[in-house]
Amino acid sequence: MPHTPIAARFASAEAAFADQLRAKGLKNTPERLEVLRTIFSRHAHFAIEDIVAEMRRRGRPASRATIYRTLSLLAEGGMIREAVRGNGYTHYEHVREHHDHLLCVHCGAVVEFVSAEIERIQDEICRRHVFTPLSHSHQINGLCARCEGRRARKASRP
Amino acid sequence: MPHTPIAARFASAEAAFADQLRAKGLKNTPERLEVLRTIFSRHAHFAIEDIVAEMRRRGRPASRATIYRTLSLLAEGGMIREAVRGNGYTHYEHVREHHDHLLCVHCGAVVEFVSAEIERIQDEICRRHVFTPLSHSHQINGLCARCEGRRARKASRP
């Protein structure tokens, strides 16, 4: 196993997960480890089906129940989070530095954005409402430059 | 702040809805009108079940299918919008001035908030990405004061 940045993050995630499990008196099982590895080895955004498929491909299949359970644990531990809801099922993503999403409703493109200022204001709002934030989703739906251009070119209704 | 002219908005919503239906060659039925009235007569936020229950109480029951269909039409016409997703089912709300939501993941309570500053930053972000915003959802999930207190009390005796 080479010492790349990816491998490093990978290892620390494994360690963090192990700690979390130990702290709760839960067991560090091959299945759980494999879910973690599958997620962190490649996917930035992913749906459950991606994980199911990839684990099967790797010859380490796990049941949906186990994957859902592990995903909950990982989300609890702050290593992944629900990213985008809509269109039927939920997408997750690694937790990296925080960011939000622009979603093109026409072509489905996703652009990430970050705004420290928005984060700050959110905290302020939560304080004002005596509310303990756990997560948030901030998603702007609209048209990316290309799709907007394409639509403008077409004649629009009167 | 002036008192909201509920009756006026009500009438204009009916007219707007009628126009929308006519424009699409759809029919203005008692069921549709009743769904509109039920929504606008009281509910700021509501789930489908609220509408089902209230229409039954009023002696004008409608099937879930009809209600879902009408809700889609109203959303299309911009009179209501999906407000909060999570905890299983979707909440809708009237379209009024814009605002966003705090959702208590424990008891399901919803608090609204507005931030002109956040709106401004969003516009700025869209400009920077040459993105045409159509709608957005901004939702902070966490624990309201009451649920946080309850949890803290419980945690003190594991």
Add this chain to the structure above:
DNA sequence: CCTGAAACTGAGACGCAATCTCAACCATGC
């Protein structure tokens, strides 16, 4: 007013993501 084509409704079947159940299965400590 009629009348018929087209749209609408309701009951229930269905689809589907997510959750739950439970018996068999470890891993660990005594």
Add this chain to the structure above:
DNA sequence: GCATGGTTGAGATTGCGTCTCAGTTTCAGG
């Protein structure tokens, strides 16, 4: 050994939301 207590997976279950289709209603044009 074997008892304890968490884990797994297959499949059942839940529950929101959508779809189907036969019977009903609307409304423009006669």
